[in-house]
Amino acid sequence: MMASDDDMGLDNQLCFALYAANRAVVARYRPLLSELGLTYPQYLVMLVLWEAASDGRRLNVSDLGGRLRLDSGTLTPLLKRLQQRGLISRTRSKEDERIVSVGLTDAGKDLRAQARAIPGQLLCATGVAPERLVALRDELRSILAQLESPAPNGQ
Amino acid sequence: MMASDDDMGLDNQLCFALYAANRAVVARYRPLLSELGLTYPQYLVMLVLWEAASDGRRLNVSDLGGRLRLDSGTLTPLLKRLQQRGLISRTRSKEDERIVSVGLTDAGKDLRAQARAIPGQLLCATGVAPERLVALRDELRSILAQLESPAPNGQ
DNA sequence: AAATAATGTATTGTGCACAATCTAATCACG
DNA sequence: CGTGATTAGATTGTGCACAATACATTATTT
Structure with missing residues (x-):
C-alpha cells in the first residue's frame, strides 16, 4: 500500500485538527475551572472521583490511571496538589501497603455543585x-x- | 436554558474522548518520530516549514504561532532545539530587528523524505x-x- | 527630537505528559 | 523460610503549553 502526498495531507490535517480542537476546548474550560481552583486534568480526575463517590467508592491511583490513561508520573504530583487544596485524601491501604487509595473530602464533594x-x-x-x-x-x-x-x- | 446531568454526561464524555484520542494519536506517532529525532509538536512545526519551503518562503515566529496556535513561550525553546539539531536556521530580520525568521537547513529539507x-x-x-x-x-x-x-x- | 505606545520575541514559573528508573511491598516457589 | 519475580507508586529528567512579565525595536504623537 503506497502512501501518497494526499494521505500525508489528510493525516496531517486530522492530527492538527485533533490537537488544536483539544487545546481550544481546554482553553474554553480554563477560566471556568480557574474559579474552582482546578486545572483541566485536575477536573477530569475530580469527575472520575465524583462518579465513584456517588457509589461510596474510593479509587486506587492505578484505577484513576486506567480511566484517564495517565501514569503515576503524571498522577502522583497532580493528586498531591489536589490533596494540598483539601479536595481529596490519599491513604495507603492497610492490606497492601503498595496501594494508595484516593477519596474525596467534604470540600471535594461540595465542589461538585459548583462544577455542575x-x-x-x-x-x-x-x-x-x-x-x-x-x-x-x-x-x-x-x-x-x-x-x-x-x-x-x-x- | 437549564443544564441537566445528561448535558454533563455528554460534555464530559466528549471532552475526555478528545483528550484521550489526541494523546493516543501522539503516542502512535512517538516511536516513528523518535527515529527522526522529533517530538510531535516539533513535527507539526516541521510540517508547516516544509510546506512553506516548497514555495521558497521563510516564516516568522508569529507566522508559526498563528498556524499552530502556539505562543512564543512554547515556540522559542522548541525552535531552539530544532536549531541545535541543525534542522532550522533562526535569523533576526535586518529590516525589523524584532522579527525572527525561521527557515530550513539542508538537513531540515532532507528530513522530509523520511517523514513521508x-x-x-x-x-x-x-x-x-x-x-x-x-x-x-x-x-x-x-x-x-x-x-x-x-x-x-x-x- | 523626546516621550509614548505598539509590536515581536524572550524569559520565568507552574503544571501537565511520559520515559526511565527506583523503592518498597507482595507473591511464587522450592 | 529465603530467593527471585511481580506489582504499585514515587522520583527524575525532558519537553511541551500557557500566563505573566520583561525587553528591545519600531511606530506614533506631540
Missing part, C-alpha cells in the same frame, strides 16, 4: 447540534479503541 | 475509512472555528 454549571456552557460554545456531538464522541471513541488495541499490524 | 512514510501508517492504524476521517476532520475544524470565534454569547 460548567458543561452546559461548553456544549453551547461549540455551536454544534447535540446529535452531531454524540456522533463525534463515538468516532473519537472508535479511533481511541483502535489505537489502544495492540495491532501494530506488521507491515 | 509516516502519515500512511497512522491512517492505517486508526482502522477508520478515509471518508469518515474526512468527516471527522471537518467536524473538528468546525468546533475549532466556533471555539476560536469571540462569541462568549452572553448568557
Whole structure:
C-alpha cells in the first residue's frame, strides 16, 4: 500500500485538527475551572472521583490511571496538589501497603455543585447540534479503541 | 436554558474522548518520530516549514504561532532545539530587528523524505475509512472555528 | 527630537505528559 | 523460610503549553 502526498495531507490535517480542537476546548474550560481552583486534568480526575463517590467508592491511583490513561508520573504530583487544596485524601491501604487509595473530602464533594454549571456552557460554545456531538464522541471513541488495541499490524 | 446531568454526561464524555484520542494519536506517532529525532509538536512545526519551503518562503515566529496556535513561550525553546539539531536556521530580520525568521537547513529539507512514510501508517492504524476521517476532520475544524470565534454569547 | 505606545520575541514559573528508573511491598516457589 | 519475580507508586529528567512579565525595536504623537 503506497502512501501518497494526499494521505500525508489528510493525516496531517486530522492530527492538527485533533490537537488544536483539544487545546481550544481546554482553553474554553480554563477560566471556568480557574474559579474552582482546578486545572483541566485536575477536573477530569475530580469527575472520575465524583462518579465513584456517588457509589461510596474510593479509587486506587492505578484505577484513576486506567480511566484517564495517565501514569503515576503524571498522577502522583497532580493528586498531591489536589490533596494540598483539601479536595481529596490519599491513604495507603492497610492490606497492601503498595496501594494508595484516593477519596474525596467534604470540600471535594461540595465542589461538585459548583462544577455542575460548567458543561452546559461548553456544549453551547461549540455551536454544534447535540446529535452531531454524540456522533463525534463515538468516532473519537472508535479511533481511541483502535489505537489502544495492540495491532501494530506488521507491515 | 437549564443544564441537566445528561448535558454533563455528554460534555464530559466528549471532552475526555478528545483528550484521550489526541494523546493516543501522539503516542502512535512517538516511536516513528523518535527515529527522526522529533517530538510531535516539533513535527507539526516541521510540517508547516516544509510546506512553506516548497514555495521558497521563510516564516516568522508569529507566522508559526498563528498556524499552530502556539505562543512564543512554547515556540522559542522548541525552535531552539530544532536549531541545535541543525534542522532550522533562526535569523533576526535586518529590516525589523524584532522579527525572527525561521527557515530550513539542508538537513531540515532532507528530513522530509523520511517523514513521508509516516502519515500512511497512522491512517492505517486508526482502522477508520478515509471518508469518515474526512468527516471527522471537518467536524473538528468546525468546533475549532466556533471555539476560536469571540462569541462568549452572553448568557 | 523626546516621550509614548505598539509590536515581536524572550524569559520565568507552574503544571501537565511520559520515559526511565527506583523503592518498597507482595507473591511464587522450592 | 529465603530467593527471585511481580506489582504499585514515587522520583527524575525532558519537553511541551500557557500566563505573566520583561525587553528591545519600531511606530506614533506631540
